[in-house]
Amino acid sequence: LIAVEGLDRSGKTTQCSHLFRSLTTLSTKTSLPSPQLLKFPDRTTTTGQLINTYLTSSLPLADESIHLLFSSNRWEARAQILSLLESGVTVILDRYVYSGIAFSAAKGLDYGWCRSPDVGLPKPDLVVFLDVEEEVQKERGGWGEERYETIEMQRRVREVFRRLREEEGGWWVVDAGKGEEEV
Numbered sequence: 001l002i003a004v005e006g007l008d009r010s011g012k013t014t015q016c017s018h019l020f021r022s023l024t025t026l027s028t029k030t031s032l033p034s035p036q037l038l039k040f041p042d043r044t045t046t047t048g049q050l051i052n053t054y055l056t057s058s059l060p061l062a063d064e065s066i067h068l069l070f071s072s073n074r075w076e077a078r079a080q081i082l083s084l085l086e087s088g089v090t091v092i093l094d095r096y097v098y099s100g101i102a103f104s105a106a107k108g109l110d111y112g113w114c115r116s117p118d119v120g121l122p123k124p125d126l127v128v129f130l131d132v133e134e135e136v137q138k139e140r141g142g143w144g145e146e147r148y149e150t151i152e153m154q155r156r157v158r159e160v161f162r163r164l165r166e167e168e169g170g171w172w173v174v175d176a177g178k179g180e181e182e183v
Contacts, residue, residue, distance in 0.1 A: 001085060001122055003096040006130030007158060008149050009137040010176040013039070015130060016094040018180075023090055036084050039094040040074055047073045055147055067104040071117035074100070081122050097121055098164050103148060106156035111163075129165060130176035131158075 002019070004012050016037055023035040043052040047069050053059045054066055061069075074097060084091050097118040104114045134151050148157070165171045 001081070001091050001093070001124045001126075003093045003098065003124040003127045004130065005095060005098045005102075005127060005161065006176060007132055007137060007154050007161070010130035010132040011180065012094050012130055014180055015128075015174075015176075016092050019092055023092070033087060033089045035090040035092060037092045037094065038077060038081070040077075040096060040099070041070060042073055042077060045073060045076050047076065063104060063107050063109055067100060067109060067114060068117055070100045070104075071097075074118060074121055078121055085122065093124070096124065096127075098127065098161065098168075101164060102157045102160040105160045106153060111160070127168065127171045129161060129171050129173045131173055132176040136177040 004016050004019070006012050016039075020035055020037045023032075026032060027034045041051045042048045050059075051066070051069055051073060054061055054069075081091055100118065101111070101114045105111045134154065137149075137151075137154060148154075165173065
């Protein structure tokens with residue numbers, strides 16, 4: 001189980017796609033099962049549609065409510081993730097529990113409370129954190145289209161991610177400000 005985390009516009013989706021293609025190529029040359037790529041939030045589910053509306057418009061929800069919706073969205077995929085892992089499939093996650101914790105704690109919610117709803121979800125074998133500087137974030141396409149894409153919010157999110165990396169240990173930190181292929 002590989003979780004790819006990072007700030008907004010750090011290239012998570014792009015790098016997850018590259019990793020997925022590389023592992024798919026490897027699986028065709030070996031007896032390894034094909035990998036699976038899952039993205040959170042999964043905007044195709046009922047909770048995911050609510051989250052999408054919240055992120056892209058002014059749907060008023062309490063911070064606690066949206067945090068629990070994000071967690072619920074991950075719980076919806078728990079059985080699928082466990083089944084894939086039990087079958088030997090490498091699962092790549094484009095965002096996971098750490099994003100939920102980082103964004104909610106950055107809004108001022110209690111850090112410990114932010115961690116608790118995801119207890120019991122599968123723990124990643126590897127977390128890759130894509131770090132990117134503010135200037136690069138703003139230059140990338142789509143910056144500012146969603147509610148959390150402000151420099152001040154991203155600074156607070158980066159600090160919570162730093163705390164998570166220190167507590168969890170073993171994360172791979174990648175400078176995502178480099179070119180797409182170099183990352």
